[in-house]
Amino acid sequence: MRKSASQKVGVAAAAAFGIILASGQIGIPVVGAEGLPEGFKKGDLAAEPSAEMIEAGKRVYFTKCVWCHGVDGAGDGPGADRLWPRPRNFNQGTFKIRHTASGELPLFDAKKPVAGQNDLFETVTHGLPGSAMPSWEGILTEEQRLQVLSFVTTQLVKDRKFTDKQSETQTVLQLGDIKPKAANDESKKRGSELIVEKKCIECHGTEGRGDGNAFNLKDDWGFSIQPANWHKCWNFRGSRQDPYNVKNIFRTFSTGVNGTPMPSFADNTSVDERWDIANFVNSLCERDLEGNPLPIDPLTDKPKINFVVPANLVEGEIPADIENEAWQKASRRYVAMGGQITHKPRNFVNRIDDIWVRALYNEKSLVYLLEWDDRTKSVAEGKLPWAPTQVNVDVKEQDPKTGEEGSIAAHQNNYTVYNDAIGIEHPVKWKELPAPIKPRYLFGTNEQFPVDIVKWEADGSIRAFKGTGWDKDFEERDTYEENLKVLKAEWKNGRWYVMIQRPLGNKKDQDYDEDTFFEVGQYVPTVFFAWDGHNGDAGRKMAVSAFYYTFLNPPIPRETYIYPAVIAFGIVLLEGWVMTRRSNKKKGKTI
Numbered sequence: 001m002r003k004s005a006s007q008k009v010g011v012a013a014a015a016a017f018g019i020i021l022a023s024g025q026i027g028i029p030v031v032g033a034e035g036l037p038e039g040f041k042k043g044d045l046a047a048e049p050s051a052e053m054i055e056a057g058k059r060v061y062f063t064k065c066v067w068c069h070g071v072d073g074a075g076d077g078p079g080a081d082r083l084w085p086r087p088r089n090f091n092q093g094t095f096k097i098r099h100t101a102s103g104e105l106p107l108f109d110a111k112k113p114v115a116g117q118n119d120l121f122e123t124v125t126h127g128l129p130g131s132a133m134p135s136w137e138g139i140l141t142e143e144q145r146l147q148v149l150s151f152v153t154t155q156l157v158k159d160r161k162f163t164d165k166q167s168e169t170q171t172v173l174q175l176g177d178i179k180p181k182a183a184n185d186e187s188k189k190r191g192s193e194l195i196v197e198k199k200c201i202e203c204h205g206t207e208g209r210g211d212g213n214a215f216n217l218k219d220d221w222g223f224s225i226q227p228a229n230w231h232k233c234w235n236f237r238g239s240r241q242d243p244y245n246v247k248n249i250f251r252t253f254s255t256g257v258n259g260t261p262m263p264s265f266a267d268n269t270s271v272d273e274r275w276d277i278a279n280f281v282n283s284l285c286e287r288d289l290e291g292n293p294l295p296i297d298p299l300t301d302k303p304k305i306n307f308v309v310p311a312n313l314v315e316g317e318i319p320a321d322i323e324n325e326a327w328q329k330a331s332r333r334y335v336a337m338g339g340q341i342t343h344k345p346r347n348f349v350n351r352i353d354d355i356w357v358r359a360l361y362n363e364k365s366l367v368y369l370l371e372w373d374d375r376t377k378s379v380a381e382g383k384l385p386w387a388p389t390q391v392n393v394d395v396k397e398q399d400p401k402t403g404e405e406g407s408i409a410a411h412q413n414n415y416t417v418y419n420d421a422i423g424i425e426h427p428v429k430w431k432e433l434p435a436p437i438k439p440r441y442l443f444g445t446n447e448q449f450p451v452d453i454v455k456w457e458a459d460g461s462i463r464a465f466k467g468t469g470w471d472k473d474f475e476e477r478d479t480y481e482e483n484l485k486v487l488k489a490e491w492k493n494g495r496w497y498v499m500i501q502r503p504l505g506n507k508k509d510q511d512y513d514e515d516t517f518f519e520v521g522q523y524v525p526t527v528f529f530a531w532d533g534h535n536g537d538a539g540r541k542m543a544v545s546a547f548y549y550t551f552l553n554p555p556i557p558r559e560t561y562i563y564p565a566v567i568a569f570g571i572v573l574l575e576g577w578v579m580t581r582r583s584n585k586k587k588g589k590t591i
Contacts, residue, residue, distance in 0.1 A: 249278040443470050
């Protein structure tokens with residue numbers, strides 16, 4: 001299933017691109033009734049909220065919203081500089097998630113909180129996944145949400161007016177009345193051709209990982225933004241906490257995303273074509289081995305986490321080919337990554353928000369297969385100005401500073417480029433840790449309880465370190481590095497694939513005081529680190545996971561396969577004997 005998704009994009013996109021070059025096809029306007037884009041109808045502007053609603057909304061705004069959106073609604077609150085993307089600037093009346101045509105104001109009616117008919121209410125209710133805008137359902141009542149929006153739309157939107165019939169129109173996508181198209185192979189194939197024909201891959205990339213034009217796009221306020229990664233539908237801004245719902249994608253392609261380079265395709269595609277595009281894009285979102293949508297945690301709006309990384313036993317050499325049956329059968333684990341913001345240099349904007357991990361082992365080695373999306377392959381130019389063992393490195397921290405000029409959003413893409421990298425950490429004496437001691441996730445606790453760190457970097461290096469504390473430089477373990485092996489390291493179309501082999505460990509050949517020993521059937525604490533070189537990540541400026549656990553699955557005894565066969569054979573013999581006995585009895589025979 002994972003292989004086919006990647007191939008669908010690459011092969012179909014390449015083929016379709018050739019067809020378009022040969023035909024010179026261009027977009028042809030598709031018009032429905034009343035001269036409007038197909039699937040749209042004229043709507044009416046809502047009445048202005050009452051003065052009481054506006055005044056009540058003002059109290060809500062200055063209690064809950066001002067901290068990000070600012071006193072005047074310009075997206076410049078005291079917390080704004082710590083956020084990327086930045087909070088919405090309401091003044092211009094530019095809103096991204098709507099059911100209205102490109103450039104129009106979103107739907108809002110202070111008296112009608114109906115799904116599909118009140119865009120701003122739904123945004124406040126469900127939040128915007130992939131950004132800092134949370135869901136306010138359960139925090140603000142329905143009435144309070146309507147009140148605060150009444151204040152925002154009448155007092156903070158300054159350049160436009162929601163009730164101005166002279167200059168504002170409502171051209172509404174009739175999503176509730178449009179029947180979705182079946183997501184069959186034919187529809188998805190046509191969608192894969194249309195994303196090339198409509199030049200979607202120029203921004204979103206050949207495989208849809210947002211790497212086509214990753215670092216040159218800006219929003220209407222001049223801040224750096226990035227194209228959506230279609231493989232992470234839970235990060236789609238307008239997913240309405242329902243990420244695998246193809247209607248959300250259809251809506252975005254129909255209306256565009258105001259304030260960004262993402263246009264509406266309503267004028268040059270039919271409803272049928274937009275369903276094909278939506279079905280294809282939806283098919284790319286990560287799924288389980290059976291092709292089912294991943295379960296989503298309602299508290300995080302991300303895939304649910306299983307903290308155990310199981311490793312299956314392999315007879316003989318562990319394959320380096322990801323398409324090998326052993327890897328295809330191995331369970332993938334979603335590992336959530338957060339920016340390291342505890343110690344300087346902090347990483348307030350973390351571009352690597354997850355990695356996917358699989359593991360296999362044989363009698364001597366353990367192999368981790370790590371995959372993560374990174375919009376660019378980053379390798380530092382020249383020699384780095386610090387030793388590999390140095391932790392306290394001098395890199396640019398994403399330092400929050402009041403005012404847009406020095407904000408994080410303004411600085412994105414302007415950092416020194418270092419190596420992309422991935423690290424795996426295990427406590428050395430994990431069986432001896434007395435309760436309630438737990439090794440600190442960031443480079444260990446102290447000399448008494450060190451950690452074993454293996455780090456791969458995009459320059460091709462693989463190193464082993466001993467960590468004894470978050471602020472202590474590593475101790476390099478040259479002799480152990482000889483036992484490490486990189487089976488695979490490839491960046492392709494916005495994704496890294498790295499396969500690291502390390503010894504399981506044994507007291508005969510290795511040092512118990514420095515090496516992590518893995519035992520079958522035991523839970524070994526494991527922490528993952530990731531560095532995005534384009535983000536200026538180095539040293540402690542990185543992404544880090546919580547504690548996960550590597551678990552070597554015990555081999556299945558041969559008796560497990562033999563006994564069921566023997567029992568089944570016995571049952572067949574017994575049933576045959578019973579049937580024969582009954583038959584003979586009916587015929588008057590005796591045995």
